[in-house]
Amino acid sequence: MSAVRYRITPIHPEAHLFEVEIDIAKPAADGQLLSLPAWIPGSYMIREFARHIVRIDARDGVRAVPLTKLDKHTWRAAPCDGALRVRYEVYAWDLSVRAAHLDTSHGFFNGSSVFLKVHGCEQTPCEVDIRPPAGRAYKAWRVATTLPEGPGKQGAKRHGFGIYRAADYDELIDHPVEMGEFALYEFKACGVPHEVVVTGRHDLDAARLCADLKRVCEWQIRLFGEPAPFERYVFLVMAVGDGYGGLEHRSSTALLCSRNDLPAPGATAMSDAYRGFLGLCSHEYFHSWNVKRIKPAAFVPYDLTVENYTRLLWAFEGFTSYYDDLALVRSGVIAQDDYLKLLGKTVTQVMRGSGRLKQSVAESSFDAWIKYYRQDENAPNAIVSYYAKGALVALALDLTLRTKTRGTVTLDDVMRRLWADYGQTGQGVPEDGVRRAAEAVSGLKLKRFFDEATEGTEDLPLERLLHAVGLDLRFEAAGSAPVLGAKTANDGDSVKLTQVLDHGAAQRAGLSAGDVLVAFDGLRVTPASLDALLKRRQPGDEVKVHAFRRDELMKFRLRLDAPSADQAKVTAATRTSPAARDLLKQWLGRG
Template sequence: MDGPGIRYTVSMPRPATHLLHVTVEIDAPSDTTELRIPVWIPGSYLVREFARHVQDFRATDSLAQPLAWRKTRKDTWLIEAGSAPTIRAEFDYYANELTVRTSHLDSTHVFFNPPNLLPYAPGRTAEPALLTVEAPDGWTVETGLRRCEPGRNVFIASDYDELADCPVHAGPDPVLSFDALGVPHAVATWGRGNLDQERLRNDLQRIVESEAALFDGFPYERFLFILLLTEGTRGGLEHRNSTAVTVPRFSFRPGRSYERVLQLLTHEFFHTWNVKRIQPEGLGDLDYARENYTRSLWVAEGTTEYYTSLLLCRAGLITSERYLEIIGQQMSDLADTPGRLHQSLEEASFDTWIKHYRPDEHTVNSSVSYYLKGAVASLLLDLEIRRQTAGQRSLDDVMRHLWHQYGQAGRSIPDDGYQSAVEAVSPGDWTPFFDHVVRGRDDLACAPALATIGIDVAWRADPNAAETWIGIRTRSEGGRTRVANVLAGGPAWDAGISAGDELLALDGLRLDDSGLDDRLRDYGPGDCVHVAIFRGDELVVVPVTLAKRPATQAILRRNRQATVRQRTMYEGWLRAPWTPG
């Protein structure tokens, strides 16, 4: 038999219904063949139960004779193939969730992730597969999969992992393209907004070239960005030779919102190496039917987050002043998270399935983001390597070591492989550092690390907020002010105020929506206030002793008295000249 024995067709006869029609044909099936849809999509660590969007499943042989089938699990269909040489299953899939990890079809475009809707046959995932996309006239189909022949929307995947790693987009909007170091890159866009194609193309080229400079070239033959302009969500999902990104549609005027677009693109593109090829062991041999565990997401996401702004600075797309602000903001956000003292980076990585991806009102007190703490930890690691090697080596060398030793060799990395890589680059025993920063729950000591590059850290309370502090975060709900979070160890926590309480009055006078901070300016630390709340239907008055707002805002400045050694270290780190701060 010619060609792959597993063939998928995705069609969309009525796009406005959001229903994709999926057909899968499997040659030489066993007597009873299972088809299973993944419960999760790699890169987004939550069981999402994609099979729940399947309807009207049926199975036949190649002559359209019905075959018996039954569901055996929430995600699995068992087909009685008997002696049929080929089985054919088909169903509709409801695609109406526009995020980078789900699928969306309407009259203007289609975006789908194969793990959402293309079932695999357990035991046959190593076989090549063909994917045919039947899209409306005038829509350009783009994916990271190889096209079988020019002009036809038929693609081939070498195995199910490759198929699952290649999202597909089709629509009428323009596909931008540019070459970087002689390698073609494309940007499939969708959605109206204020996209400036020329600026984006130029900035993306600088971004991909600065990342290629770190890793000595591109590891693919073509790269595809799928850029979806939407009503407000921001998200990205990494793949080996593509990435899907959603951004608010009016994000492209230069300024902070455009900076966030560039950060997102830089972050996702860095994953081309870090996590897609420099791959933690737990994410090497994927099981699509259950959670896959790793203790190293702090590298996959945190180190990626660290390099995101560092590379934008090195590429000249943000200034060094702005970069120091961003680091200060990350340190501040970490200091504002009481949960940082209750979860290590390894714990946060391992438990992402039930913590990071399933946050609740207490998450801020019990958990730490491996993106955030991982970024600060990576900064400390970089600066400590530079200090120990007198600026001769850096985290750049560790990333290249991981790329050459594991990524290019096609091996995944055991959880202790990162420490070993650091020790290979900067000889010595790094166990105390990793025990403290990666496996520990204590605060990180950033000031001594930043001093090695001549940066001073000053901690202050937010000057735009009241000096008096009650220790809650609020949210507005239809004109009512509700307690969103009670920060552990703060005045409200000690007084027994609870997340979900509706704030009514302070010392007997009504609290306006979001007027709490302003009212607190009339009190001082140590004052006792009576906070009236509705807890459920019940009116409760809680006495709270206010405190002084903690100094959780980090301000970073270049030290005017920095030594030559400190300045040299700084310049090696940022690849930018030291300027007096």
């Protein structure tokens, strides 16, 4: 079977242009169809990657072959004699983990945003020749990817330009590529080579980062059982001034972080920023099992032309969000008290949004395409995060299993069952598959739990469940100053309302998202003065507010609210039973 051959070249880094060529030895007799994915697995929003193709043509030897565009991302090449070559340019200026980015300092791409699919050849082996930009300025550039190196003299050497290969189109687009003058660090976890590739100006304690990641990776590999589902793994890190994001792939992850998130040389304490970065790495690494291999039936196979609907993202993203921080404490990278603080933040995040009382996590999962990934100013009032509340569902399920079975069955057992039944077989998890797996390993009837936790909008019984393992959950106000009931952002030297919360002071007064505050009781409001103005008042005080809505100055009477007791804190209980202490040790102890 002839391979479909791709070439990708950064032809104009200064203009952010990749050139891609595809050689098809035997195009379809009635005209060859080609299309670009509309979304990338792991990021559930239609992104229309084809909009970045700025020119495209096709040739049969020296003869031009007409291309007809059939829809927003599909072309048909006219029937031709012999091999077909398709050539196109892709504009790459999306500094994220989802698409492609190219300038004179580096290049990055996900295959789903640059490689057209050759219809009829989806299962055909692929070769891709990754070429460097022309010019002496790029002589030191290298390549980082987990695409297998191609055979023969033209085959790429590790970290070099040249030919790489993939078993089929799905594999081709599941290995992101970084090129440039990056820093490279290496370690092994359970005998598997791991690399950390860092692009962007940075300084970091590489030994500390690799040691911490090694512990986290080994804990996760052993949770599911050796061997790891990959022969090599690469963390592709883009360090910038201010950024955050991650996207999982079958043997690598693309990460965007602030350079201050990386561990500073000589620092001994664990900063919140570094802890957050480790949590991000842990999250994407856990996806190597949960999402990349254990996946909803709706994703088997992916249809990258349209939305793929499932009500299970609370299990795939939410359970992963539960395990990302849990892996840090259970591997010994952070202390138990640090984990409890992180858990409190997750509870706080969920409790501060009234959307949790209107939308279930199953509904949030199904509507991710139009709501979670397209949030607007009303998001806190209308949606619940299947990441954050999904993590709390995982917590509630884990503690339920542990208490009802006296520690003999845990969520770890459920994950291993899902791995055996679905991850290792390639079958997709049915919509009731997580519940069925939990019931199978525990012997418990859990339909009511899942109905209430995933289909309902009631708050989870976390206080009771945490108390059963020797922990107290309490809520307190974040401060004493009265509040507006709105989220704000600096708009130059002014303050803009970005989100107005349900039933809060701002909403009752008639203020709206987008309004720019001008004055409280005749005193100018600025980013520097807002807190001071609020601290000099008491809950219940009425304030005359002047604000611009668009270009109109408007007046409001706002009665300030007391701060809500919505900040969660999880701490060790002062009095607890030996059984509860044993369960806590089993849950958060190293293992």
